[in-house]
Amino acid sequence: MAPWGYEKDNGPAHWHKDCPIANGKNQSPIDLINGEVKYDSGLKPLTAKYVPFSDAKFLNNGHSVQFQPSAGNGSELTGGPLAVKYNFEQFHFHWGNNDTEGSEHRVDGKMYPAELHFVHWNSTNPSFKDAVGSGGPNGLAVLGFFLKVGAENAALKPITDLIPKVKDAGTSVTVPSNFDMQAILPATLTDYYTYDGSLTTPPLAECVKWIVFKQPLEVSAAQMEAFRSVINRDGKPMGGNYRPPCPLHDRAVKTSFK
Numbered sequence: 001m002a003p004w005g006y007e008k009d010n011g012p013a014h015w016h017k018d019c020p021i022a023n024g025k026n027q028s029p030i031d032l033i034n035g036e037v038k039y040d041s042g043l044k045p046l047t048a049k050y051v052p053f054s055d056a057k058f059l060n061n062g063h064s065v066q067f068q069p070s071a072g073n074g075s076e077l078t079g080g081p082l083a084v085k086y087n088f089e090q091f092h093f094h095w096g097n098n099d100t101e102g103s104e105h106r107v108d109g110k111m112y113p114a115e116l117h118f119v120h121w122n123s124t125n126p127s128f129k130d131a132v133g134s135g136g137p138n139g140l141a142v143l144g145f146f147l148k149v150g151a152e153n154a155a156l157k158p159i160t161d162l163i164p165k166v167k168d169a170g171t172s173v174t175v176p177s178n179f180d181m182q183a184i185l186p187a188t189l190t191d192y193y194t195y196d197g198s199l200t201t202p203p204l205a206e207c208v209k210w211i212v213f214k215q216p217l218e219v220s221a222a223q224m225e226a227f228r229s230v231i232n233r234d235g236k237p238m239g240g241n242y243r244p245p246c247p248l249h250d251r252a253v254k255t256s257f258k
């Protein structure tokens with residue numbers, strides 16, 4: 001099969017041919033149906049401690065645009081549904097070609113124009129790749145934030161301002177060392193959905209504790225348009241780089257809020 005993508009001839013409906021786990025029982029994303037989730041009073045807020053990176057790239061990998069430090073620097077995630085400390089690895093985005101589509105997770109069938117994933121790996125593993133392959137849903141912890149169009153997002157501006165420099169697949173740019181990643185996050189990481197799932201692109205490994213925040217972040221229309229100028233390896237707009245929802249099977253979605 002042609003390398004995987006999001007087009008008609010290589011999109012999500014084809015992925016099972018190279019990745020049979022695509023039809024597994026713990027796949028992501030899912031539709032978060034409020035009538036079916038279960039409040040869990042044991043779910044505490046999460047704590048993300050992000051230290052500014054001295055050497056990080058912002059890159060276009062053909063499927064997304066991604067913030068990627070060259071090495072760990074002690075940035076970590078703890079709390080919530082997590083039993084141990086998780087190290088920050090990268091963040092990246094999924095978006096649509098118009099405001100009615102773009103997010104991977106949905107809420108009662110509603111899609112947001114984009115979704116931001118902060119990726120962390122279980123620190124009991126020697127490396128990120130080991131964590132991906134560690135088996136079971138505790139290898140990675142991914143924070144998902146919906147993006148909606150509204151006020152300009154000043155914390156994300158240093159990143160969205162770099163997008164024109166990574167318009168073409170395979171390009172990258174150095175991120176200024178004064179970029180404050182912590183500022184992207186809401187002050188308190190309280191109201192979220194959490195469930196056991198997978199990577200949302202091949203190899204679709206079922207290694208992710210998903211933590212999706214109820215409250216969307218806002219970005220301006222201009223910031224949304226910046227994403228829509230990015231192109232993929234086929235020279236087409238990258239917008240639409242989201243997988244449709246997968247069956248829940250017998251998983252429970254828990255919430256930290258009533």
Ligand SMILES: CCc1cc2c(cc1OS(N)(=O)=O)CC[C@@H]1[C@@H]2CC[C@]2(C)[C@@H](O)CC[C@@H]12
Nearest residue numbers: 117119129132140142198199200201202203
């Ligand atoms: C969770 C973020 C993440 C990590 C990876 C992918 C996709 C990912 O985004 S997502 N949307 O969170 O699932 C696809 C490529 C994967 C990578 C995890 C590590 C690898 C599996 C490598 O070992 C080889 C291919 C890599």
Ligand SMILES: [Zn+2]
Nearest residue numbers: 092094117200
């Ligand atoms: Zn993602």
